[in-house]
Amino acid sequence: MEITSRETLISLDGVTKVFVTDEVETHALSGIHLNIARGEYVSIAGPSGCGKSTLLAILGLLDTPSGGSYTLNKQPVANIRMQERARIRNREIGFIFQAFNLIGDLNVYENVELPLTYRGMPGSERKKAVMEALEKVGMSHRLKHYPSQLSGGQQQRVAVARALGGSPSVLLADEPTGNLDSANGEAVMGLLKDLHRNGATICMVTHDPRYAAFADRTIHMFDGRIVEEVAGGSH
Amino acid sequence: MQNLIRDLRYGYRTLLRNPGFAAAAVISLALGIGANTAIFSFVNTLLLRNLHVSDPESLVILGSGKGRGNMSGTPSGKVELFSWRDYKDLRAGNSVFTELFAVDSQSPRLYASFNHSPGTAREEVLATPVSGNFFSVLGVHPAAGRFFGTSVDATPGSAPFAVLSDTFWARRFHRDPAVIGSILRMADRDYTILGAADPSFFGTRVGGIPDLWIPIAMKPTLPAVDNADLADPMSHFVNLFARTKAGVTLPQATANANLVYARMLAEYVKSPGPSGPVDAEDLAQMRTMHIDVNPASQGLSGLRGRYAEALRVLMGVVALVLLVACANVANLVVAMGARRQREMAVRLAIGAGRGRVVSQVVTEGLLLAAAAGVLGILVATGAGQLLVHRISTGPRQLPLAFDLDLRVLTFTVSISAITGILFSLAPAIRASRVDLNLSLKEGKGSTAAPGRVTFGRVLVAAQVALSLTLLVSGGLLVRSFRNLLISGTGFDRENVLVFKIDANSSGYKQDARLADLYTRIEQTLAHLPGVTAAAFSQRSFSEGRWMETFTSPGITLPQNERVIRQLGLVSPGYFKALRIPVLNGRGFNAGDSAGKPWVALVNATFAKQVFGNDAVIGRVLKMGPIDQEHDCQVVGIVGAIKSVDVRDTPEKQVYMPIAQNIRYAGNISIRIAGDPTADFHRYSPVADHPRTEPAGQLGHDAGRRSGRLSGSGTSRRPTRLRICPGRAAVIRHRSLRDGVICRCAPYE
Numbered sequence A: 001m002e003i004t005s006r007e008t009l010i011s012l013d014g015v016t017k018v019f020v021t022d023e024v025e026t027h028a029l030s031g032i033h034l035n036i037a038r039g040e041y042v043s044i045a046g047p048s049g050c051g052k053s054t055l056l057a058i059l060g061l062l063d064t065p066s067g068g069s070y071t072l073n074k075q076p077v078a079n080i081r082m083q084e085r086a087r088i089r090n091r092e093i094g095f096i097f098q099a100f101n102l103i104g105d106l107n108v109y110e111n112v113e114l115p116l117t118y119r120g121m122p123g124s125e126r127k128k129a130v131m132e133a134l135e136k137v138g139m140s141h142r143l144k145h146y147p148s149q150l151s152g153g154q155q156q157r158v159a160v161a162r163a164l165g166g167s168p169s170v171l172l173a174d175e176p177t178g179n180l181d182s183a184n185g186e187a188v189m190g191l192l193k194d195l196h197r198n199g200a201t202i203c204m205v206t207h208d209p210r211y212a213a214f215a216d217r218t219i220h221m222f223d224g225r226i227v228e229e230v231a232g233g234s235h
Numbered sequence B: 001m002q003n004l005i006r007d008l009r010y011g012y013r014t015l016l017r018n019p020g021f022a023a024a025a026v027i028s029l030a031l032g033i034g035a036n037t038a039i040f041s042f043v044n045t046l047l048l049r050n051l052h053v054s055d056p057e058s059l060v061i062l063g064s065g066k067g068r069g070n071m072s073g074t075p076s077g078k079v080e081l082f083s084w085r086d087y088k089d090l091r092a093g094n095s096v097f098t099e100l101f102a103v104d105s106q107s108p109r110l111y112a113s114f115n116h117s118p119g120t121a122r123e124e125v126l127a128t129p130v131s132g133n134f135f136s137v138l139g140v141h142p143a144a145g146r147f148f149g150t151s152v153d154a155t156p157g158s159a160p161f162a163v164l165s166d167t168f169w170a171r172r173f174h175r176d177p178a179v180i181g182s183i184l185r186m187a188d189r190d191y192t193i194l195g196a197a198d199p200s201f202f203g204t205r206v207g208g209i210p211d212l213w214i215p216i217a218m219k220p221t222l223p224a225v226d227n228a229d230l231a232d233p234m235s236h237f238v239n240l241f242a243r244t245k246a247g248v249t250l251p252q253a254t255a256n257a258n259l260v261y262a263r264m265l266a267e268y269v270k271s272p273g274p275s276g277p278v279d280a281e282d283l284a285q286m287r288t289m290h291i292d293v294n295p296a297s298q299g300l301s302g303l304r305g306r307y308a309e310a311l312r313v314l315m316g317v318v319a320l321v322l323l324v325a326c327a328n329v330a331n332l333v334v335a336m337g338a339r340r341q342r343e344m345a346v347r348l349a350i351g352a353g354r355g356r357v358v359s360q361v362v363t364e365g366l367l368l369a370a371a372a373g374v375l376g377i378l379v380a381t382g383a384g385q386l387l388v389h390r391i392s393t394g395p396r397q398l399p400l401a402f403d404l405d406l407r408v409l410t411f412t413v414s415i416s417a418i419t420g421i422l423f424s425l426a427p428a429i430r431a432s433r434v435d436l437n438l439s440l441k442e443g444k445g446s447t448a449a450p451g452r453v454t455f456g457r458v459l460v461a462a463q464v465a466l467s468l469t470l471l472v473s474g475g476l477l478v479r480s481f482r483n484l485l486i487s488g489t490g491f492d493r494e495n496v497l498v499f500k501i502d503a504n505s506s507g508y509k510q511d512a513r514l515a516d517l518y519t520r521i522e523q524t525l526a527h528l529p530g531v532t533a534a535a536f537s538q539r540s541f542s543e544g545r546w547m548e549t550f551t552s553p554g555i556t557l558p559q560n561e562r563v564i565r566q567l568g569l570v571s572p573g574y575f576k577a578l579r580i581p582v583l584n585g586r587g588f589n590a591g592d593s594a595g596k597p598w599v600a601l602v603n604a605t606f607a608k609q610v611f612g613n614d615a616v617i618g619r620v621l622k623m624g625p626i627d628q629e630h631d632c633q634v635v636g637i638v639g640a641i642k643s644v645d646v647r648d649t650p651e652k653q654v655y656m657p658i659a660q661n662i663r664y665a666g667n668i669s670i671r672i673a674g675d676p677t678a679d680f681h682r683y684s685p686v687a688d689h690p691r692t693e694p695a696g697q698l699g700h701d702a703g704r705r706s707g708r709l710s711g712s713g714t715s716r717r718p719t720r721l722r723i724c725p726g727r728a729a730v731i732r733h734r735s736l737r738d739g740v741i742c743r744c745a746p747y748e
Ligand SMILES: Nc1ncnc2c1ncn2[C@@H]1O[C@H](COP(=O)(O)OP(=O)(O)OP(=O)(O)O)[C@@H](O)[C@H]1O
Pocket: A019, A020, A021, A026, A027, A028, A046, A047, A048, A049, A050, A051, A052, A053, A054, A055, B437, B438
């Protein structure tokens, strides 16, 4: 392990998240301290409702913390503007969701291309990046298909291609195998592993200890706190 | 740009995938946009558009253009109508206009037969007399043949030339070029048809396309009501238009025109025309006269005055309709947006800026609106025709058409764009504000977020409020139209048929023989089964005025109040036929004939304003038409009627019997008893006359009511009443739905 020698990409310091609904306060996260180095593969585990997705949402700038500080790429995230946040999401972060979240009215090619168009990447370059990403996930033969015409595993592979097409600093995956059978699940995990081997930083929520084992480090959460950190898989 | 194309492509795809939504949205918007476009096209035609002539901006009119008719006597106050001599003198004497041309303020209805189509019955045509330079000054070109020029002005009665309007050429001759050069016979003269105008040219009166233009020089040969003595400087009947010289301002033009006019009047005083010497009173009156010079780039329009207000109200109403449609569609978009919330969240999550999401939704909105705009133009074409059809109740449609010019197109494109933005901006902003964390989670993405309910409620509330406003204003509108219709005209227009006889062109002169003809026809008609009364009158409702000054012993009103606003020549049955009450004294009867003492009836307004509380019956009136020679004794007071427009206020009216003041009076009104839809076939023959007798033929218009904007469901199919040459009059009748009513105004 060379973690110590690596540059810190993500740093959370005392991050809390409180949801207030109908006068009920839910403390989804309480005092999270977490550092993730560039090139690291971290998996997050814990019982349902413990705050895993909330943590990922904050890491991905989809949500803002109620307290504490978050530094991404040496930049404190608290005081950056909406537009800049969208730019960071677009360039630095790739998302993979449990529910795939492909856009139904766009075909495979267009789904992968979408984040790149938001970036204003020129056409030829964009085409190259899209094709590369789709080749990596083995979906380059289905360019004109719509999500509804693909299997769950294929859809998730397209979602992975979309996430990595823009070469983000970090891939955030929330139970990427949750809706897949084990064969497809393993295929997607294999993909992530390959990406990690080629230097990608990955932060993945998973319930499945088999998949957690792929990671450099596993974080266990309970009731909004990190209760245990284990190097390597959870066993 | 690329983004735009992508958004358009995507929007198009999304709409195709939601055909129900797209159809609902496009249709409701298309109706709204269509209604707005239709009304706007009328606003454009009547209120905004310039005449289709060269350099319309340099056109001016002397006066306001509102005056119409034939006014003899000394002008006073603001001068509206001019005499032929005024025209010639002003044209020669002014230093501010490059050209001046004259247009008769009224377009006579004449009866014409065409050599081109021999054997057909004579037909009514609307002819506008104009000065010879009319076409050249306006800078228009013939579509066929040629126009007449200034040479026609030279000798009165010697220039029987006619130019067809495109509308008439198309309607009557299907634009047959062979008709050019052929002869049309009208008012005992053979006119050569010189040419036909271009389709875009309708003269100077918007919505008043005549069938023909003829030289004003032919005026003296026209039938009595329409002719004029061109030599009489006090016979005022033309509107004067001019083109100002470059650099001349309106005030300068006004100053010069007045200067020249004052000089001319002084000349008339020195050498008076046929109307006799000018007295001190006339002179005092002349000092008050003044010519206003006004811009005339848009031409004249009676319709403009009549419908401007209603059009503005309608414009407001249809704008509200569109707003409601917008609110509807916004609701649909929000409902769609709820389904697409996850999509928007994904887009935001992978780095779309809020601006991108907003512009995408707005682009989709614009796409919908564009489709609706195109469909809206189709709707407008239909709605426009429907509207024109509804407001014109005579056999001739109002000469207005839905007309898509650049301005209307710009309007439609703009309201479509505004509409698109209006209904999609709020949903777009909402879409860009979705809670990402919430929306992306499995199972939570499509459930209702608390905010949406509120927004939806606001929309619904807004719709209800708008619809209510619409309902109320619509109701008010309908009520004001109803008021126009039912507000008392003072006579009973139900179950009255009015038709015309042209005795002039049948060879009758204005003498005792004419009076005898009228009497015989009136009596024959009155004795028909089913006819309860019949009468002749010189004018029927809305056919214009005959104003006249009067004096009366013992009355010392200032001259401007000694004016009869409507002098009616009628036969004895008139008051019975139109159910105008005789309030005091008696009406006319057969005894009021040429050889007997002259009599007159005054209306209640006249009695009150002129005689106050004094006795009226037995008073003496001296009036213009009888050259002050005859004393007319007032024998009765009748109810006041609205004679020109349903919006008229009470005015001083006087009636004289035709038998004592014989003039052409071609309107026959008959009152029908019982069911007006009865079949009239069995009532022939009406009259039996030798071969030389009236050959006039007659269109009759059902139920046109001036000042009305909504249709009332009266039949628009003309009832034909035919008086066949040499045989008998036959009343033929077709589908008379809910009673007919009154003859109507010349179309504007
Ligand atoms: N938008 C929200 N509003 C209110 N409470 C929320 C919201 N999002 C999450 N919570 C609450 O915060 C806590 C953490 O939720 P979170 O979704 O992070 O759990 P999780 O660890 O991802 O669970 P699971 O494994 O079931 O996905 C839960 O108690 C949840 O009810």
